[in-house]
Amino acid sequence: MTTDSALDAPARIQAPDALPAPDAPPAYTASELLAVMSARLLKEGQTVFAGVGIPLLAAILAQKTRAPGLTILFEGGVIGPFVEAGKLPPSTNEQRCTRRANMLVSITEVLLMLQRGYVDVGFMGGAQIDRFGNLNSSFIGDPAHPKIRLPGTGGGNDIASLADMIVAMKHEKRRFVEKVDFITSPGFLDGGDTRAQAGLPAGGMFRVVTDLGIMGFDAVTKAMTVLALHPGVTAQAIKANTGFDLPVPADAPVTEPPTELELSILRELDPQRLYTA
Amino acid sequence: MPLAYSELRQRTKARDRSLRDKVMSLEEAAKLVQDGDHLAVGGCTASRTPFAMIWALVRAQKRGLTVSRSIMSTEGDIFYASGLSQHLITSWFSQGIVWGVSKVMRAYTESGRARFEEWSHMAMGLRYRAGAMGVPFLPMRSMLGSDVLGRVSGGSAGPADPAFAAAKTMECPFTGETLLLVPALNPDVAIIHVQRCDPYGNAQLDGLTFMDIDIAMAANKVILTTERVVSNEQIRRQPDQTKIGFFTVDAVVEVPFGCAPHECYGLYEPFYSHMDMYAQMTARDPEAGARDYLERFYHEPKTWADYLSRIGMAELIDAQRRGSAIHDD
Numbered sequence: 001m002t003t004d005s006a007l008d009a010p011a012r013i014q015a016p017d018a019l020p021a022p023d024a025p026p027a028y029t030a031s032e033l034l035a036v037m038s039a040r041l042l043k044e045g046q047t048v049f050a051g052v053g054i055p056l057l058a059a060i061l062a063q064k065t066r067a068p069g070l071t072i073l074f075e076g077g078v079i080g081p082f083v084e085a086g087k088l089p090p091s092t093n094e095q096r097c098t099r100r101a102n103m104l105v106s107i108t109e110v111l112l113m114l115q116r117g118y119v120d121v122g123f124m125g126g127a128q129i130d131r132f133g134n135l136n137s138s139f140i141g142d143p144a145h146p147k148i149r150l151p152g153t154g155g156g157n158d159i160a161s162l163a164d165m166i167v168a169m170k171h172e173k174r175r176f177v178e179k180v181d182f183i184t185s186p187g188f189l190d191g192g193d194t195r196a197q198a199g200l201p202a203g204g205m206f207r208v209v210t211d212l213g214i215m216g217f218d219a220v221t222k223a224m225t226v227l228a229l230h231p232g233v234t235a236q237a238i239k240a241n242t243g244f245d246l247p248v249p250a251d252a253p254v255t256e257p258p259t260e261l262e263l264s265i266l267r268e269l270d271p272q273r274l275y276t277a
Numbered sequence: 278m279p280l281a282y283s284e285l286r287q288r289t290k291a292r293d294r295s296l297r298d299k300v301m302s303l304e305e306a307a308k309l310v311q312d313g314d315h316l317a318v319g320g321c322t323a324s325r326t327p328f329a330m331i332w333a334l335v336r337a338q339k340r341g342l343t344v345s346r347s348i349m350s351t352e353g354d355i356f357y358a359s360g361l362s363q364h365l366i367t368s369w370f371s372q373g374i375v376w377g378v379s380k381v382m383r384a385y386t387e388s389g390r391a392r393f394e395e396w397s398h399m400a401m402g403l404r405y406r407a408g409a410m411g412v413p414f415l416p417m418r419s420m421l422g423s424d425v426l427g428r429v430s431g432g433s434a435g436p437a438d439p440a441f442a443a444a445k446t447m448e449c450p451f452t453g454e455t456l457l458l459v460p461a462l463n464p465d466v467a468i469i470h471v472q473r474c475d476p477y478g479n480a481q482l483d484g485l486t487f488m489d490i491d492i493a494m495a496a497n498k499v500i501l502t503t504e505r506v507v508s509n510e511q512i513r514r515q516p517d518q519t520k521i522g523f524f525t526v527d528a529v530v531e532v533p534f535g536c537a538p539h540e541c542y543g544l545y546e547p548f549y550s551h552m553d554m555y556a557q558m559t560a561r562d563p564e565a566g567a568r569d570y571l572e573r574f575y576h577e578p579k580t581w582a583d584y585l586s587r588i589g590m591a592e593l594i595d596a597q598r599r600g601s602a603i604h605d606d
Contacts, residue, residue, distance in 0.1 A: 052374050053374055075398060076321060076322075076324070076485050076487065077485050077486065077487065078485070084606070090322075090323060090373045090374070090375050090547065091322040091323060091348075091350075091373050091374060092322075093321040093322040093323070093324045093348065093485065093487070094322070094323060094324050094540050094546065094547065095324075095484055095485075095540060095542045095543065095546065095600070095603055096546075097485075098484060098485065098542075098603075099603070099606065104484065104485055104486075105486075106402070106486050106487060106488060106489075106490065106491070107321065107347055107398065107402050107487050107488050108399065108402030108403065108405075108406055108488060108491065111398060111399040111402060112399070114399075114419075115399070115417065115418050115419070138395060138424070138425070143424070143428070145389075146386075146387055147387075148378070148383065148387070149378075149382065149383050149386040149387050149393065150378060151369045151370055151371040151378055151379070151382075152367070152368060152369045152370060152393070152395045152425075153368055153369065153395060153396075153397050153398065153425055154348060154368050154369035154398050155368070155397070155398040155399070156397075157397040157398075157419055157420055157423055157425050158397050158398055158399040158400075158419040158420075161397075161418065161419035161420065161421065161422075161423075162418060162419055182424045183422070183423045183424045183425075184423065184424070184425055185423065186421075186422045186423050189422050194422075195422060198421050198422030198455070199418065199421035199422065199446065199454065199455030199456065199457070200418070200419075200421055200422055201454075202418075274375050275375075
């Protein structure tokens with residue numbers, strides 16, 4: 001995989017100079033945009049704890065472009081695999097996750113790597129997020145009488161408790177809420193230093209990547225704030241799709257749109273569009 | 278409450294832990310599970326799920342089991358829908374991310390007829406490990422500050438169910454930090470599927486071991502189902518490959534394709550068409566769909582081979598071809 005000729009290609013391929021006309025259909029899906037923008041946040045040499053879906057795609061995309069030495073961890077107990085294009089695993093626990101890995105360990109062992117401090121970035125999706133980056137993947141509605149019982153934390157709580165987090169999710173008002181119905185995976189809890197006070201001195205939310213922009217968190221208040229907008233997205237649009245007051249700086253930069261190369265790698269990875277439809 | 282240490286030792290002492298032939302049928306092994314037991318299930322999500330043993334337990338009409346597993350997939354649906362269990366302890370429960378949220382799980386939990394007791398994945402691992410170590414708890418640094426903890430601790434963050442085992446926070450006596458203590462799990466019976474073991478229960482596992490080694494050590498009885506029974510001589514030639522020791526094992530059942538329709542590393546991948554069919558069957562009316570599925574695949578077939586025949590030869594060959602492909606790569 002590291003000998004893939006695509007590796008040295010990014011420098012040769014430039015982002016298009018002009019944006020498509022506003023009425024032209026987008027050349028990529030929202031999921032593809034999420035995967036591309038998230039992949040660009042990963043750096044060569046890092047160790048990334050990834051969930052399946054967009055995080056997995058983004059991590060592999062990063063491996064195939066700017067970070068060939070990126071070490072991916074899967075909670076099934078996998079350290080440093082190169083997942084094969086067209087053979088994406090259905091979860092982080094099947095044999096497809098283990099291809100060309102450096103090491104296989106138990107689930108408990110790979111999760112303890114988080115606690116020991118060997119993981120640079122935790123990377124996952126979320127059903128619901130709030131102003132302080134708390135994530136909910138357990139209950140929609142009152143947990144005592146839920147409207148929807150969701151699958152739960154899996155390793156999400158452990159990753160979010162112990163690593164710097166990148167979260168990739170669709171930007172919708174029903175997902176970006178003032179307060180999550182249930183804190184499955186902790187962000188900055190009630191903001192300020194409440195996370196550390198709760199016994200979580202390490203890690204915390206780093207970036208939230210959506211189909212509208214890239215968000216970070218204020219150094220003191222720990223509230224979410226826009227860092228960059230995707231091409232064609234206005235400050236009003238991102239605010240209108242957020243269920244809390246989301247600051248957008250007047251000079252917020254615009255991200256480079258996905259390149260043909262990034263999109264072609266993603267489509268080769270997931271030809272059946274399991275995760276990018 | 279974790280099992281009292283004296284009780285744990287007593288139960289271990291009472292078992293026949295000698296080097297003896299433990300090979301038996303699925304039906305005989307099912308008799309080792311009593312109604313009301315805590316049953317731990319090896320594997321994770323759609324991997325090395327001991328479906329043949331689950332099939333036998335459903336057919337034996339076990340009731341009132343508390344079932345724990347690292348992550349639950351379709352077997353969790355089966356536990357609820359068959360009436361085998363109304364209380365599952367796990368970190369994540371749905372068929373799999375590509376199939377969406379389990380509608381059977383939703384039907385049973387949202388109506389309050391069944392419990393899905395949620396702990397973090399690492400908490401599940403350390404709870405089994407504490408059980409394996411013979412200590413009542415282990416400290417850890419996640420779940421703190423979350424409502425996952427609130428629900429299992431009776432804290433202020435969520436509506437705790439008093440029937441749940443409690444997690445507790447403590448101030449570290451050395452550093453003064455806040456730590457979470459998670460209680461040991463010592464299952465009454467563990468069911469684990471392996472690629473091969475000898476008649477005594479010395480098991481070799483290929484690929485991902487998940488939490489199975491700790492589960493085997495923590496449990497008070499272990500039933501191994503295995504793709505192949507190999508000789509003890511083979512085991513003794515490569516003792517470094519033995520992951521589960523005979524002394525923890527009470528039954529060995531040879532069941533080829535014992536994880537179908539899930540995966541067994543290096544041998545077969547998940548049976549994707551069957552998994553899609555299951556998702557469709559349970560999509561519109563989850564409970565009726567699950568009942569139909571149980572009838573067609575659990576009650577009507579009289580043997581495990583009949584079950585596999587119902588799934589179909591084409592599916593079997595496809596899963597095996599994909600599964601063994603990792604040896605060709």
